[in-house]
Amino acid sequence: MYKISKFNHIKPWGDKHYIAYNARSGALGLMDEQNYQTCRSVFDKIQNGNKAEFNPEEAHLVKQLEYGRFIHYDYYDEVEELKFQHHLARFDQTSLGLSIAPTLACNMDCGYCYEGNKKGRMQPEIVEAVLDYIETRAPALRSLDINWYGGEPLLAIDIIEDLTESMLDLAQEFNFNFNATMITNGYLLTEENCDRLAEDFKIGNVQITLDGPSEIHNRKRPLKNGRESFDTILKNALYASEKMQVNIRVNIDKSFTVETIQKLLDELSEAGLKNRAGLYFGRIEAATSACSNISESCYGAEDFSTVETDFYRLLLDNDFSITHLPQPMATVCFSQIISSHLLDPEGFIYKCYNYVGDIPKAMGNIKEDINYSHPNFTRLFKFDAFDDEKCRDCSVLPICMGGCPARRADFDLKSGEACETWKHNLGPMLDIIARSRQSQAQKAAKETT
Ligand code: SF4
Ligand code: SF4
Numbered sequence: 001m002y003k004i005s006k007f008n009h010i011k012p013w014g015d016k017h018y019i020a021y022n023a024r025s026g027a028l029g030l031m032d033e034q035n036y037q038t039c040r041s042v043f044d045k046i047q048n049g050n051k052a053e054f055n056p057e058e059a060h061l062v063k064q065l066e067y068g069r070f071i072h073y074d075y076y077d078e079v080e081e082l083k084f085q086h087h088l089a090r091f092d093q094t095s096l097g098l099s100i101a102p103t104l105a106c107n108m109d110c111g112y113c114y115e116g117n118k119k120g121r122m123q124p125e126i127v128e129a130v131l132d133y134i135e136t137r138a139p140a141l142r143s144l145d146i147n148w149y150g151g152e153p154l155l156a157i158d159i160i161e162d163l164t165e166s167m168l169d170l171a172q173e174f175n176f177n178f179n180a181t182m183i184t185n186g187y188l189l190t191e192e193n194c195d196r197l198a199e200d201f202k203i204g205n206v207q208i209t210l211d212g213p214s215e216i217h218n219r220k221r222p223l224k225n226g227r228e229s230f231d232t233i234l235k236n237a238l239y240a241s242e243k244m245q246v247n248i249r250v251n252i253d254k255s256f257t258v259e260t261i262q263k264l265l266d267e268l269s270e271a272g273l274k275n276r277a278g279l280y281f282g283r284i285e286a287a288t289s290a291c292s293n294i295s296e297s298c299y300g301a302e303d304f305s306t307v308e309t310d311f312y313r314l315l316l317d318n319d320f321s322i323t324h325l326p327q328p329m330a331t332v333c334f335s336q337i338i339s340s341h342l343l344d345p346e347g348f349i350y351k352c353y354n355y356v357g358d359i360p361k362a363m364g365n366i367k368e369d370i371n372y373s374h375p376n377f378t379r380l381f382k383f384d385a386f387d388d389e390k391c392r393d394c395s396v397l398p399i400c401m402g403g404c405p406a407r408r409a410d411f412d413l414k415s416g417e418a419c420e421t422w423k424h425n426l427g428p429m430l431d432i433i434a435r436s437r438q439s440q441a442q443k444a445a446k447e448t449t
Pocket of ligand 2: 385390391392394395396397400401402416417418419420423
């Protein structure tokens with residue numbers, strides 16, 4: 001006996017096809033008219049109480065629908081299963097995630113930066129405390145996942161080196177996996193640094209931020225010494241893309257138009273970066289008092305979802321592959337995970353990037369025992385999408401998980417007010433993703449003939 005998944009999104013695609021997507025499994029497929037009619041007939045039989053037998057064609061499709069979780073056995077509760085996975089991830093102690101800022105100093109001077117104008121480097125006693133903490137956890141670990149961020153982490157590459165060496169020793173001694181990523185503005189990602197990152201620091205993925213095409217980026221993200229950074233960043237990103245996965249985040253505010261993005265795509269193509277790096281659009285938000293001066297120019301989630309769709313359509317029209325996909329996740333972010341922390345250079349522990357450096361919002365210090373009763377921990381951790389009736393019933397719950405807990409808490413958002421962009425633009429984005437995949441498949445087929 002089967003049930004139809006509540007996470008299905010099936011819609012017409014062009015004249016003759018249909019897109020079928022399931023938000024729980026992430027499965028995405030295209031159906032022709034005949035397949036679609038068979039699918040409809042399977043769904044009708046299920047909805048009519050599973051009384052009628054499936055014919056051979058339907059029985060064949062049932063296997064595929066089951067595999068993609070578009071249908072499931074009726075004794076299985078997919079929301080309860082999702083909730084179970086969510087809570088497993090929340091309380092998992094076998095992996096440790098640390099986002100570490102070895103410095104909050106930066107070589108750039110961006111007006112909207114949530115870290116304000118901070119300085120300071122991680123001192124040896126904090127480096128020791130971080131390693132002591134990892135060592136106490138090491139016997140039970142299967143993986144250690146490090147994300148270097150800042151400020152600009154490459155300004156403290158010596159500290160990253162020290163920490164990484166010791167972490168790799170621990171990984172070997174206690175036999176756990178070590179994974180590392182970095183968020184950088186890309187200016188100091190020189191060939192030499194890049195080689196060290198890839199080979200010595202085992203960094204497999206970097207995120208580089210751009211504020212638009214050269215003219216806008218250089219204006220909004222000047223170096224502290226007033227010089228321009230755009231060309232150097234692109235040159236560095238190109239070299240880095242030979243060594244590791246590079247994702248470029250483009251910060252978007254209300255000043256961006258389709259023409260602005262077109263200019264950026266032209267410049268990325270000219271620099272040889274087309275399809276060498278993932279490209280996605282990030283919404284600038286006035287998240288803290290340090291950047292409240294820019295709130296007027298920031299998009300809300302719903303408005304942003306419209307321009308985001310337009311920009312991804314432009315990527316597609318320019319033959320850029322689309323790497324921004326609606327992927328199921330166990331939790332929205334590490335604020336919901338007890339074994340994942342954000343550390344500033346002084347060792348203070350935070351549960352959200354928005355709070356870094358704002359010590360009253362820390363939940364303790366890595367030099368002390370972690371206090372899971374601290375109000376700055378429970379404030380975000382207590383949010384549970386499964387307690388929100390709208391989220392429990394929502395067809396995009398697995399790819400949203402209730403939205404950002406800090407936004408909910410800081411702005412006292414009610415049920416239905418924290419929806420992420422997928423809630424608003426999943427349909428058109430599926431259309432764009434399917435067209436991108438089709439074009440890549442056609443290109444691959446051409447290359448093999
Ligand atoms: S609470 Fe929100 S802003 Fe903070 S890390 Fe999580 S998703 Fe990001
Ligand atoms: S926040 Fe909105 S989009 Fe996200 S799961 Fe809840 S109801 Fe759905």
